Amino acid sequence: MAAIEADQEARGTGFSEAYKRGVVAFLLAAYTFNFIDRTIVSTIGQAIKVDLKLTDTQLGLLGGPAFALLYTLMGVPIARLAERRNRVTIISAALVVWSGFTVACGLAANFAMLLAMRVGVGIGEAGCSPPSHSLISDYFEPKRRASALGVYAFGIPLGSMIGAISGGWLAEHAGWREAFMIVGAPGVLLAIAVKLFVREPPRGHADGPAVTASLPAGEFSELWSVTKVLFGSWPMVNMMLGVTLVSLAGYGIGAFAAPYFVRAFGLSYTVVGLIQGLLWGLAGGAGTLAGGFVSDFASRRGAKWYALTPAIGVAIATPFFAAGYMALDWHVAVLLLGIPLLFVYVYLAPTFSVVQNAVESRRRATAAAIMLLFLNIIALAGGPLLVGWMIDRFAAFDFTHPAARSLFSAVGGMLGGEGSFPCPGGLAPKGAGAALALACHSTEALATRQGILVTVTFYGWGALHYFLASFGLERRLSRAGQGV
Numbered sequence: 001m002a003a004i005e006a007d008q009e010a011r012g013t014g015f016s017e018a019y020k021r022g023v024v025a026f027l028l029a030a031y032t033f034n035f036i037d038r039t040i041v042s043t044i045g046q047a048i049k050v051d052l053k054l055t056d057t058q059l060g061l062l063g064g065p066a067f068a069l070l071y072t073l074m075g076v077p078i079a080r081l082a083e084r085r086n087r088v089t090i091i092s093a094a095l096v097v098w099s100g101f102t103v104a105c106g107l108a109a110n111f112a113m114l115l116a117m118r119v120g121v122g123i124g125e126a127g128c129s130p131p132s133h134s135l136i137s138d139y140f141e142p143k144r145r146a147s148a149l150g151v152y153a154f155g156i157p158l159g160s161m162i163g164a165i166s167g168g169w170l171a172e173h174a175g176w177r178e179a180f181m182i183v184g185a186p187g188v189l190l191a192i193a194v195k196l197f198v199r200e201p202p203r204g205h206a207d208g209p210a211v212t213a214s215l216p217a218g219e220f221s222e223l224w225s226v227t228k229v230l231f232g233s234w235p236m237v238n239m240m241l242g243v244t245l246v247s248l249a250g251y252g253i254g255a256f257a258a259p260y261f262v263r264a265f266g267l268s269y270t271v272v273g274l275i276q277g278l279l280w281g282l283a284g285g286a287g288t289l290a291g292g293f294v295s296d297f298a299s300r301r302g303a304k305w306y307a308l309t310p311a312i313g314v315a316i317a318t319p320f321f322a323a324g325y326m327a328l329d330w331h332v333a334v335l336l337l338g339i340p341l342l343f344v345y346v347y348l349a350p351t352f353s354v355v356q357n358a359v360e361s362r363r364r365a366t367a368a369a370i371m372l373l374f375l376n377i378i379a380l381a382g383g384p385l386l387v388g389w390m391i392d393r394f395a396a397f398d399f400t401h402p403a404a405r406s407l408f409s410a411v412g413g414m415l416g417g418e419g420s421f422p423c424p425g426g427l428a429p430k431g432a433g434a435a436l437a438l439a440c441h442s443t444e445a446l447a448t449r450q451g452i453l454v455t456v457t458f459y460g461w462g463a464l465h466y467f468l469a470s471f472g473l474e475r476r477l478s479r480a481g482q483g484v
Helices: 002-010 017-052 055-061 066-081 087-105 111-124 127-141 142-153 155-173 176-186 186-197 217-233 232-263 269-301 306-327 331-355 362-376 382-400 407-415 434-469 475-478
Strands: none
Touching: 002 306, 017 055, 017 087, 017 111, 017 127, 017 142, 017 155, 017 176, 017 186, 017 232, 017 269, 017 306, 017 382, 055 111, 055 232, 055 382, 066 087, 066 127, 066 217, 066 362, 087 127, 087 176, 087 186, 087 434, 111 232, 127 142, 127 362, 127 434, 142 155, 142 269, 142 331, 155 232, 155 269, 176 186, 186 232, 217 232, 217 362, 232 306, 232 331, 232 362, 232 382, 232 434, 232 475, 269 306, 269 331, 269 382, 306 331, 306 475, 331 362, 331 434, 331 475, 382 407, 382 434, 407 434
């Protein structure tokens, strides 16, 4: 590290390539822990549900609104702070906060306490991405920005993989409470390392002075100026709708993918965690990295490829997701789901890059926060809650209408509020006969499949908006003066 720092000092205000790669590696590690602590609920959710006798709506609340609402709302004021203060300090402090609350989740005695601790996790994690996006954009010029942000976004599948594998094993061999404590504690050490290694670059360092703009006076005018950039033109608003709809499907399905494999195929938490980790970590990780490098390469033929790359990838993924969750054998399901995960995550890096390239250097943390505000209120807060609610409603209909097995009839019955599901935590009451126990199990498995399949349609909807965003995107980014 001393050699790297010496090289950096020799360059004056510049940063060596080795140092910049090191910075991205540390920010990637922070984002990885961000997603480990954020998504572990989905992996150990079935164990929590059985232990605390929860409904799937309550499970969706833990994975969605409990985390997302303050995570989303706190993002904007933290981003405004990051435009003026040291971004590295903000990221390090955020790491300590969310890691501490993750540990505290393991101490929760009931649903209300666990809900409160998840709110705390959300508050801490709000300090990660907006300042990180801004830092990366100040280290890397526009033509390399999607690639660098793609490496940072690799924290999503990497964190999901580590959280799934470790969470599944810990839930089975130690308990869901211990899983929270063990995965949360290392974040404090990482916070110290980030603060010691990562330096605060000059604002707009990678762009040069020509594209650095002065800020308008007043917080509200500043927020409004950035909001107009993100939602004031056809290509940008379609980019925002695309990322939101695809994320809604991803967060919603992701919250119940592990419970689905437990319910539908009777697999252990360890096996399900391994499946989830390998699928989302390897296939999803490859797609995330490819999205950044492919879109940077393709953009040489025009900036529209920052929209067409995710449009094509998500469109290819959609039917394979449907086929995977309709498969009746878990081996087939795993093979089929590996295909769409290679394609769907290509949307992350080009979307992040477009948002960063569309605004001035001193507005980048704010732009990332406003994007996440819009995205997460709908997708992160709404996706898991929507899918959990649908599963509960499908279960009520399917239990009282066992002969109506088509998805279309179930959707009609679910929306009509028909039936009831007398199986607390998805299990038959104590003392119930074998017939009721079997009915509870099969109904819960079917309802979970149905809820996920309905949610898959949001992928196709999001792909359409990405395609629409390609019209006029190059002109819009050229006006931003970012050289793309």
